[in-house]
Amino acid sequence: MKRKWLFLILVGLLVSVLQIDMHQSFAEDDILNEESGNEMPEEQPEIMQDIQERLIEVGSGALSGTYSTGATGQTIITMTYTYTPTLDLSLGGQPMIVMQLPPEIANQINGSTAKQQSFLSVLTGTVTLPAALVGSVSYNIHDTTRNFTLAYSSAYNSVYVTFPTNVVSLLGLSRWAVSFSFDVALLYQNGITIPPASNGVNYPIKGTFGSSTDGLNIINLVLGNVSKSGVIALPSMSVGTGVPIVTAPVLNSPLLNLQTAVNGKIQQVQNSNYTYTVQLTITRSDGTSAPIVVSNIPVDASGNFSTTLASALQFGDSVSALVNAQSKTNSNYIQSPSAAPLAVSWPIQPVTTVSATAGTSQLSGNAVQTTAGTYQVALQINGGTVYTTPLNANGSFQFSNLPMFNGGETVNLSVQGLSSRTGSVLVTSTSYNQTVPYLAPTISVVQTIERLNAQGIWEAAPSAVTGQTVRYTLTTTLTNQPATWSQQMLKAYIPNGIIQLSPVSLTRISSTGVQTPVLGTQLLTDSNLNMQYWYYQNSLAVNNFTQPNTSFKLQYTGVVAQNMTGQSLPFSSIVGGADGGGTAITPQNNASSVPVGDGTLRFVQSPNQISFKSIPVPSKTTIYSPSVVDTSLIVADGRVAKSQWHLYVRENQPMKSTTTNKTINQAFVYRKNGQDSTITAIASEAYAYTSPNNNNVVISWNQQNGVFLNLTPSININVNESYTAQLQWILSDAPL
Secondary structure, eight states: OHHHHHHHHHHHHHHHHHHHTTTOOHHHHTTSSGGGOSOOOTTSOHHHHHHHHHHHHHEEEEEEEEEEEOTTSOEEEEEEEEEEESSOOOOSSOEEEEEEOOHHHHHHHTTOHHHHHHHHHHOEEEEEEEETTTEEEEEETTOSSSSOEEEEETTTTEEEEEOOTTOOOOTTTOOEEEEEEEEHHHHHTBTOOOOOOTTSSOEEEEEEEEETTTOGGGGGSOOTTSOEEEEEOOSOOOOOSSSOOOOOOEEOSOEETTOOEEEEEOSSOOOTTEEEEEEEEEEOTTOSSSOEEEEEEEBOTTSEEEEEOSSOOOTTOEEEEEEEEEESSSSOEEEOOOOOOEEEEOOOOOOOEEEEOTTOSOEEEEOOOSSOSEEEEEEEETTOOEEEEEOOTTSEEEEOSOOOOOSOOEEEEEEEEEOTTTOOEEEEOOOEEEEOOOOOOOEEEEEEEEEEOTTSOEEEOSOEETTOEEEEEEEEEEOSSSOOBEEEEEEEEEOTTEESOOOOEEEEEOTTOOEEEOOOOEEEEETTTTEEEEEEEOOOGGGOBOSTTEEEEEEEEEEEOGGGTTSEEEEEEEEEEEOTTSOBOOOEEEEEEEEEEOOSEEEEEOOSOEEOOSOOOOSSOEEEOOSEEOSOEEEEEOOSSOOOEEEEEEEEEEEEESSSOOEESSOEEEEETTEEEEOOSSOEEEEEEOOSSSSEEEEOOSSSSEEEEEEOOOTTOOTTOOEEEEEEEEEESSOO
16 A cells, blocks of 8 residues: 555656646657656756656557558558556546547547547447456447447547546556557548648557546646657548549639529539538628538539528628538438638729819719629728718719818728628728819909099090090909919000000909009010010919909009000900919900090081072172081090180181182171171181080081171172182180
8 A cells, every 4th residue: 555655646746747848749758658768867856757767667658550451442540559557556537548630530520529429430449458367358449338438539639448447457467458440431431531641741640548537638748658649651541442532512603792692513423322412611700600501402413503591691701612422322421521611702893983173062973883782982081081971872972061172182082891790891992092173263354444534533444535544454353262373374465555654563452352562563575466565473372362352453554645546445464374283274365445536626527618609799798698518517625634625717818709810808707696707817716615525516507607708899899700718717725
């Protein structure tokens, strides 16, 4: 009893040491094998050497993995682990042997209790345990009457056998062992397909002996000679020729968002002894459920299969498929490897057109989609706040109530696909970028020609007269918002008929009426038109017009030249510039004109001939009225400042015979309002008047007014003789 008690203490110490070193690799495990001897490195503490030396004396394990070929060429694998003690021992729990399968096999049965049971059921082999007198005895691995159990652990990829408690070992004769074999073809017919070795060379295995109190984790610990690693020295395992080969199916691609129909084709000729179906496994990307398995999808004679899912696929989900070939005569079935998962795609089209106008708070556009789904459009302005709006079924969208666009903003838009399950964004299109166009400035151009009237007041000039002072004003106003008028350009042409030109003034008038003089206007010459013009060009951004109702007023004066009578006085201008982005606007050409009248006091017309016909030789002084006056006497006063004007008449040549030298002096009188005045060589006033306007003044010829012939009997007057005379009319703006 003292010896057994000491051993139990050593076991406890051993576990503590192993927990410290549990992350050592298999290569380090192999250091502690039967061939390494019992010596420990000298530098290890004495207590550690004592524990490991005593452990080695307890016993040793042996692991083997062999293979053979069956009748139809299939691979048959045998795994054997044997533990042989070197002294009597008593464990704290039930002894167990744990054999770890290659991960290539374990991965095919983990997660499926049915496949694990199928795997255990096809095993053949024996379980060996100590027995009194005979040392050890072996039983069929499936014997249920000997108090040992056969089980599988998914956590450790292991087949393990748990032995009865308190089995006493007879040193040198007894041993514990498990040996099992499996037919790869038989596994294949139970839905378990073993892929080639992942390293391309062999399948790794492990085996160990321990106690149930240690747990199955003992397979991962280093227990000196007890734990063994090995390989099944095959790059792959064959199912032979006795069973049909079933390969993974192909799913028709692509799988699209909200698709419910899934179809594809199997990749082998169907064996008439089997019924073929397809199983789908749908993994949802959003983790809203465990993988969904859709089984027993029929396969038609051509190998095609199709099914309609109960709920639609969503972008990011993945679908894998495998083929089940069920024997028509027994329960055997063959399951293909699972096809590589096919991800559900969502081809999303970007925004193609955008319309945004400065001065508005709306943006619209189009992004036509070809795949079903719920879409929204995301908008970011100048890298700031992100706005979203639904995408309509026809591909149109519109944002409202945005911050008002001023022009020049960068808008970034993308189309987002939303989850039909959670509403979250699943996929985003490529970006569409555009700069909001600047609003073209609307410029009001007003050209005004004014004249200086007699009172010295400027007034609108429907016309002008020669010698009159006129004023030209060009007013240009930005009228729309939020437009910017930059690089403003003004050209105001000076008519050739203007003299005494004044300097120009250019004033900037703010929207609130504040006036600021502007420098930089130049007087240039247009060689093509042979005209001078005032020119201004703004080159500084600080002087741009950004507020509506901001104006330029360009103004100058001049005098109408005398040679402009009867012509038009033109006013032409060109206004140009650019928008807020520097894009040139279409120049505005403007033209107007006013007629020019004579600005002098003048005769419009006067009679060329006054005739007195069939005049008898007078016997006494007689006054005769003219028989013919060819035209009226008309005077016009075009002067800006009107004053009384006077019409005078004088005898320039006295009445004289056309055939002799007979002369009659002072033969004419001018009758004004019935009063006669003799017309002599000295001018006398015939008429006085102040014109209210520039209109013609017609001087009346009647019995009370005009030129009359006043004859007195004279030897110079002969019968049947003609006489001529010449009168001179004088128009004066002042009394003579």
